[in-house]
Amino acid sequence: MLRYHIWTIGCQMNRAESRRIAGYLQSAGGQPATHLSDADLVVLNTCVVRQSAENKVLGTLGLLRGLKSKRSDLRVLVTGCFVGSDDDLAGRFPEVDFSFRPGDYEGFVAWCKRQGMSLERASLQRAASPCAFVPIIQGCDNFCSYCVVPYRRGREVSRPVEDVVCEVQGMARQGIREVTLLGQNVDSYGHDLPGHPDLADLLTELNRIDELARIRFLTNHPKAISLKLIDTVACSDRVCEHIELPVQSGDDDILKAMGRGYTVERYIELVNTIRRRIPEVSLSTDIIVGFPGETDEQFGHTYSLIESLRFDVVHVAAYSPRPDTEAAREYRDDVPQAIKKERLARIEALQAGIASDINARLQGRPVEILVEGQKKGKWFGRTRSDKLVFFAARGDWAGRLAEIRIGRTSPWSLGGEVSDK
Ligand code: SF4
Numbered sequence: 001m002l003r004y005h006i007w008t009i010g011c012q013m014n015r016a017e018s019r020r021i022a023g024y025l026q027s028a029g030g031q032p033a034t035h036l037s038d039a040d041l042v043v044l045n046t047c048v049v050r051q052s053a054e055n056k057v058l059g060t061l062g063l064l065r066g067l068k069s070k071r072s073d074l075r076v077l078v079t080g081c082f083v084g085s086d087d088d089l090a091g092r093f094p095e096v097d098f099s100f101r102p103g104d105y106e107g108f109v110a111w112c113k114r115q116g117m118s119l120e121r122a123s124l125q126r127a128a129s130p131c132a133f134v135p136i137i138q139g140c141d142n143f144c145s146y147c148v149v150p151y152r153r154g155r156e157v158s159r160p161v162e163d164v165v166c167e168v169q170g171m172a173r174q175g176i177r178e179v180t181l182l183g184q185n186v187d188s189y190g191h192d193l194p195g196h197p198d199l200a201d202l203l204t205e206l207n208r209i210d211e212l213a214r215i216r217f218l219t220n221h222p223k224a225i226s227l228k229l230i231d232t233v234a235c236s237d238r239v240c241e242h243i244e245l246p247v248q249s250g251d252d253d254i255l256k257a258m259g260r261g262y263t264v265e266r267y268i269e270l271v272n273t274i275r276r277r278i279p280e281v282s283l284s285t286d287i288i289v290g291f292p293g294e295t296d297e298q299f300g301h302t303y304s305l306i307e308s309l310r311f312d313v314v315h316v317a318a319y320s321p322r323p324d325t326e327a328a329r330e331y332r333d334d335v336p337q338a339i340k341k342e343r344l345a346r347i348e349a350l351q352a353g354i355a356s357d358i359n360a361r362l363q364g365r366p367v368e369i370l371v372e373g374q375k376k377g378k379w380f381g382r383t384r385s386d387k388l389v390f391f392a393a394r395g396d397w398a399g400r401l402a403e404i405r406i407g408r409t410s411p412w413s414l415g416g417e418v419s420d421k
Contacts, residue, residue, distance in 0.1 A: 001029060001030070001031055002025065002028065002029060002030040002031070002040055002041060002117065003030070003031055003032075003033040003038060003039050003040050003041070004022075004025045004030045004031070004032060004033060004039055004040065004041040004042070004043065005032065005033045005034075005035065005036040005038070005039035005041075005042050005043070006018045006021060006022055006032075006042075006043045006045060007036060007042065007043070007044050007045065007060060008045040008080075009045070009046065009047045009053055009056055009057070010045070010046065010047025010049065010053060010080060010081065011047065011049075012133050012180065012182055012218070013102070013133075013135055013182050013183075013184070014045045014046075014047060014080055014102075015133060016132075016133035016134065016135050016182055017045060017079070017080075017102060017103060017135065018043070018045045019132075019133070020105065021043055021045070021079075021105075021108065024105070024108070024109065024112070024119045025041070025112075025117075025119070027119055028112065028117040028118055028119045030117075036060075036063075036064070036067070037067055039074070040073065040074065040075065041074075041075045041076075041077070042064060042074065042075070042076050042077070043077045043078075043079065044057065044060060044061070044064075044076070044077070044078045044079070044080070044082075045079050045080045046078060046079070046080035046081060046082035046083070047080055047081055047082070048081045048082050048148055048152065048322065049081065049147075049148065049149070049322070050317065050320050050322075051320045051322075052320075054082070057082050061076075061078075061093055061095060061096070064076050064095050065093075065094075065095040068095045075097045075098075075115070076095050076096050076097050077096070077097060077098050077099065077100070077108070077111070078093075078096050078098075078099040078100075079099065079100050079101070079102055079104075079108070080102055081102065081148065081149065081152035081153060082152075083099045083100065083101050083102070083152065084151065084152055084324075098111045101152075101153075101154065102138065102152070102153050103135065103138045103153075103157075129372050129373055130175060130176055130177040130178060130370065130371075130372060130398065130399035131176070131177070131178040131179075131180070131370070131372055132171050132176045132178070132179050132180070133179070133180050133182050134164060134167060134168060134171075134179050134180065134181050134182065135159070135181075135182045135183065136158065136159055136164055136181045136182065136183050136186065136189055136199075136202065136217075137156055137157065137158045137159070137183035137184070137185070137186060137188060137189045138153060138154070138156070138157045138183070138184075139153045139154045139155050139156045139157055139184065140153060140155075140156060140184040140185050140188075141155055141156050141185075141188065142185060142221065142259075142261075143259060143326070144248075144258055144259050144260060145257060145258050145259040145325060145326040145327040145330070145331075146258060146288065146291065146319060146321075146322065146325055146326075146327040147322070147325060148322035148323065148324060148325055149184055151324045151325070153184065156185070156188050156191070156192060157192065158188075158189050158190050158191070158192050158193050160193055161190070161193070161197050161201065161202055161205060164181070164202060164206075165202075165205050165206060165209075168206055168209060168212065169209055172209050172211035172212045173211065175399060176212075177211075177212065177213040177214065177370055177399055177401075178212070178213060178214040178215070178216065178370055179206070179212065179214075179215055179216070180215075180216040180217065180218065181199075181202070181203075181206075181215070181216070181217040181218075182217075182218065183217075183218075183219070184219065185219065185220075185221045185224065186199050186217050186218065186219065186220060187199060187220050187221050187224035187225050187226065187229070188221075188224060189202065190202070198226070198228070198229070199217065199229055200226070200228045200229045200231075200232040203215060203217070203229075203232050203233070203236055203239050204232060204236065206238070207236040207237065207238045207239060209238075212238055213238065213370055213401060214238055214239075214240050214370060214384065215236075215238050215239045215240065216239075216240050216242060216386075218244040219244045219246060220243060220244060220245050220246075221246075222245055222246070222247065222260070222262045222266070222267050222270055223260065223261035223262045225243075225245065225270065227273070227277075230273065230274055230277050230278065231277060233278055233281075234277050234278045240384040240385070240386070241278050241280045241281045241282065241384055241385060242281070242282045242283075242284070242384065242385055242386045243274060243278075243281060243282075243283055243284070244283075244284045244285070244286075245270070245271070245274075245283060245284070245285055246285055246286035246287075247264075247267050247285045247286070247287065247305065248260055248286060248287060248288050249287070249288065249291065249294075249298070249301075249302050250264055250301040250302035250303070250304060250305030250306070251264070251294075251298040251299075251301040251302060252264055253298065254291050254293075254294055254298055254302075257291065257292070257293065257327070257331070258288075258291060258327075259326065264301070264305060268305075268309070271283065271309055280384075280385065281385075282312040282313075282385035282386055282387070283309075283311050283312055284311060284312060284313035284314070284315070284386075285306075285309075285311050285313075285314055285315070286314075286315045286316075286317070287302060287306070287314060287315070287316040287317070287347055288316075288317055288318070288319050289302070289316060289317075289318055289319065289340055289343035289344050289347060290318050290319045290335035290339065290340030290343060290344075291319045291327070291335070292319070292327060292331035292332055292333055292334055292335065293331065293334065293335075294319075294335055294343075299343050302347070303346065303347065303350065306347060306350055306351065306354075307350060307354075310354050310358065311351070311354070312355065312358055312385065312386070312387075313351075313355065313386075314347060314348075314351040316344050316347045316348060316351075317344070318337075318340035318341065318343075318344050319333070319335070319340065320333075321333045351411075352411045353411075355411035355412070356409070356410065356411040359387065359409040359410065359411065359414060360409050362387075362406045362409060362414060363406055363407070363409050364405070364406065364407075365405070365406055366403050366404065366405050366406075366419045367383045367387070367389060367403070367404055367406060367414075367416075368383065368384065368401055368402070368403055368404075369381035369382055369383055369389045369401070369402055369404055370382060370399075370400075370401055371397040371398055371399065371400050371401075371402050372398070373398055374398075375390075377392070378390045378391065378392050379391050379392070379393060379397045379398075379402075381402065387413075387414055388412070388413040388414065389404050389406070389413065389414045389415065389416060390413060390414070390415045390416075391404050391415065391416050391417055391418060392417070393417075393418050402418060403418070403419040404416040404417065404418060404419060405417055405418075405419040
């Protein structure tokens, strides 16, 4: 029996792809090993969006090099963004037997077959959670100046609508209640397909699947999100009122240097439109601090924007130059590490206060959550607006929609009891 271990870091796209790889390996009779040292086959699903993630990949490869020197039958595969378009990883890292680009299941299956494994079509793993991720578009054509994704994941390739609908129907029949559609830029979905369907069209199709309770999607791009999509979210009962709209900076010159394709004014207009058309919407954003040349004043513009727009969630990261990117080639990484850290901490502190205020408004109110599982003896799930809620109750609540009356709030999560209405 083949024992495999899939080591995954990075975004939800990687997690979704790892689940698919596991499905293939299980179809060949493979069983998951709890640790990579117990496995016959290790798949590293990697991320290089930040230097810290790349360092973890290099560290794990080093560990595998040691294991392989003792067990020559161990097989090591690498996928994810560490694999470049023309990278000869197996040449550079002798411990690697094979590498394949993210989403290249054909290459992966062909390699497995050469090793004598008979893989079927990826069977859906019986999920421990009622929520699943579904990639709908691979790659990115935007080439934001700091981002390595287009170099590693290649140009945009959408999955046909029928393919996605068929997969989600299958998932729903197997007990999945919530799907999150994934893409680096979901607003580009469909431009490369015959008839040019878009994300709104796909959501309309998926909204007809009765067994499904909820549909989410990420990530949007402020320069590409359409009014049609916003209105589809507003009027489709299964589509959750949650939009992830990365702004990255609150300063026009920095946005220009990042190659983002919108101004701060345009972004604010967009947020106002979304909030007008979807009154219950929760909004998340991403920020990069310490982009080359970012002055205190420019950082101040970002700080003020976060202060005034009051997002539900802000993900903040310090800039780190990535190989091949325009920013790494053209600009000097001149903001000292200590300043980057300080700016990052200031945004985090600001956002903790804002999220605390927003969540406190739910105190005493009932919210509907989809229960995902248990942690430390408590059930947990998320609201349609993507807020994490814990509650204690007897019985099996997994996969159920539950109404919880909120009794405790914090910037990060909420707690409550099952509401007796
Ligand atoms: S939209 Fe920009 S930041 Fe997002 S994946 Fe594409 S290039 Fe990277």
